[in-house]
Amino acid sequence: xxxxxxxxxxxxxxxxxxxxxxxxxxxxxxxxxxxxxxxxxxxxxxxxxxxxxxxxxxxxxxxxxxxxxxxxxxxxxxxxxxxx
Numbered sequence: 001x002x003x004x005x006x007x008x009x010x011x012x013x014x015x016x017x018x019x020x021x022x023x024x025x026x027x028x029x030x031x032x033x034x035x036x037x038x039x040x041x042x043x044x045x046x047x048x049x050x051x052x053x054x055x056x057x058x059x060x061x062x063x064x065x066x067x068x069x070x071x072x073x074x075x076x077x078x079x080x081x082x083x084x
Contacts, residue, residue, distance in 0.1 A: 002079050003032060006044075009072040016060040016069075021047070024054075041080040048077055 006029045013022040024047055032040035047054035054073070059066050 002076065003029065005072050005076050005079070006032070009069065009076060012061065012065055012069045012072070015065060018057065018060070021054060021057065038084065041083045044076055044080040045084070 006025055010022055010025050010029065013025065024043070028040045028043040031037075031043060049055065059069055061069060
C-alpha cells in the first residue's frame with residue numbers, strides 16, 4: 001500500500017508541477033526501496049506541519065486529482081506514523 005500510494009502521489013505532484021515536493025517524496029521512496037523503511041517514514045512525516053510545509057501548498061490540480069492527492073496525503077501520513 002505504502003509504495004503504491006507514494007508512486008501515485010509522486011505522479012500527481014509531477015502533474016501539478018510541484019518539483020520540490022516530488023523530489024522530497026522520491027527520496028522517501030528511494031529510502032524505502034533500499035530497505036531503510038524507518039528513514040523513509042521519517043522523511044514523509046517531516047513534510048507535514050509547520051509554516052511552508054506540505055500542508056500549506058496550493059495544489060495546481062483539477063478536482064479529481066486534487067481530491068486524490070488529499071486522500072493520499074492522509075493515507076501516507078497515517079501509515080508512516082503507525083510505523084514509528
